[in-house]
Amino acid sequence: MSDNYYNDRVEELAQQYLSLSFDDVHHNWAHHLPPILKKPSSTILDVGAGAGRDVSHIAEISAHYGNEGNNCRIYAAEPAIEMMKVGQETTRNQNVQWLQDPLPALEKTTRLEVSFDLILLSAVWMHVPPSQRARSMRKLANLLKPGGKIIISLKFGTTVEEQKKRQMYDVSVEELEHIAQNLGLFSKLEAQNEKDKLGRDGVHWQTLVLQMPDDGTGAFPFIRHVAINDGKAATHKLALLRVLLRIADGQPGAVLRRETSLHGDRVILPLGLVALYWIHQYKDLIDHYKLFQTPNKSPNMGFMKDGGWTKLNHRTSSDFRIGNLFIGEDAKSLHKTLSASAQNIRDMPSKYITLPNSDARVFEVAAKTVRPKDSLFLDLETLAQWGEFSLPESTWLALSRYACWIEPVLVNEWVKAMASYKGNQNDVGADKRAYMHNALQWLEPKRTTAEVRNRFESLKLNQTMQCVWSAKTLNRKYDIDHSMPFARWPNNDLWNLVPSNSKINNEKRDRLPTERKLVDARERMLQWWNMAWADDIDLGNELTCRRRFFAEANIALPGLSIDNISIDDLFEALLLQRARLKEMQQLNEW
Structure with missing residues (x-):
């Protein structure tokens, strides 16, 4: 979309948009709104919200369903800053949060870590270049809740002048349905060949409703595949998945940024944070419960270095958390253990977790060398020094949304793996299985005030x-x-x-x-x-x-x-x- 065009003509265009009502434009799909607004908690996103006509109407009718147990959060994303200002004025004193945010990245919207029941793209899709449409739809699908809907209106009959000045492109129902189907969305044509409400000759509209039947990304089956079916020479793979799950579930602010790639958007985390959670997870499991983590009859793993892990015997899992300060020899030992853990994560699970029937790695690690100091404060800035850990955005979202279902699978598979190792053969009885489950409890911060x-x-x-x-x-x-x-x-x-x-x-x-x-x-x-x-x-x-x-x-x-x-x-x-x-x-x- 040409933001300059819309910023320069904001008064004329805003007046044009606001001359029509929501019902004039959206009567063909408006019946989907009441079931969403009646939900105890719902979220709605308008992408390309313009002068705020649609979100203002949605906020107004959502108020009729509003009470202490029924909250609808409404977001409006608009790339043109001057148009967004008009929209903010239109929705003043209404429950609408505005973001200056363009497709295909929708970076600010994604950073909210919110998923949506309904996403509206009204007169937007023709502004998305064909080369960016697959990525745009993938981004929108990732923002949907299971069962969520995307409403897209398609404009036909754009002139050559419009295409040039307003950066519009030809659209087709077939193209959009093909992109959606590749992402697991199913579509329904709600309106066909509707006349233009502004009376422009040769212009007509079609409306599609796209729906997410489940998580829609393939990430959930992939996680299950790694947990249950994938070959495991040690507990590394399960450990990495659980670390990422714990970060996604409890630390949504850990995302440094998101990046695009040929195979979809990716989430970038501080490698030091992944390593810190790695230590947290293994510390009591190995030092206190004495459980072997490999088939070999040796308790040592690659990250358990002399002068590092061995000098932190007096520490417990709960010490390795954000906000803690390590000083003196403890700081140096933790530095060495973080570095060794980061290297182990890079060389073991990240290297060998691949897409099914493929050599393509799912996780990417860009490690850096960090000079040890005698003071180590655990925050994101410090932990980012060790480098970056990258994973598919779809996997991150699945871990975040389905943590309560995924974690029991990971723990059960971990217990089965440990029970099969030679070093744990004396711990395999029924009571010992319970012992292993207890050992794998994630040690939460103490409830102290x-x-x-x-x-x-x-x-x-x-x-x-x-x-x-x-x-x-x-x-x-x-x-x-x-x-x-x-x-x-x-x-x-x-x-x-x-x-x-x-x-x-x-x-x-x-x-x-x-x-x-x-x-x-x-x-x-x-x-x-x-x-x-x-x-x-x-x-x-x-x-x-x-x-x-x-x-x-x-x-x-x-x-x-x-x-x-x-x-x-x-x-x-x-x-x-x-x-x-x-x-x-x-x-x-x-």
């Missing part, structure tokens, strides 16, 4: 403290609450712990706060974050807490930059994470 309670007590000496949820003054009796319920999403980060009235916390329990409750608590939550952690503090230890606060938030919450220090952006990311948890786990709301 002592550190945050101490911070609260020190602040209370000089100022009045409030309950984040109710604004009630907190005196002697109060609780430290996990804003996102720990029982449902085990996260003990500083940003997730907030002061609460005890009675209110009892009422909330393990339920997910509604979006309305979070928005109502916004100013009090920002105030707490700011005075407890984010405000500029000169004291060394507290400055480390500030650094840790943002390090934890920037990886746990979607859409934040690697160096974010804005608590306003953090709160917007928290709203997104709330929506993700609601969608993926269908949690009860408070």
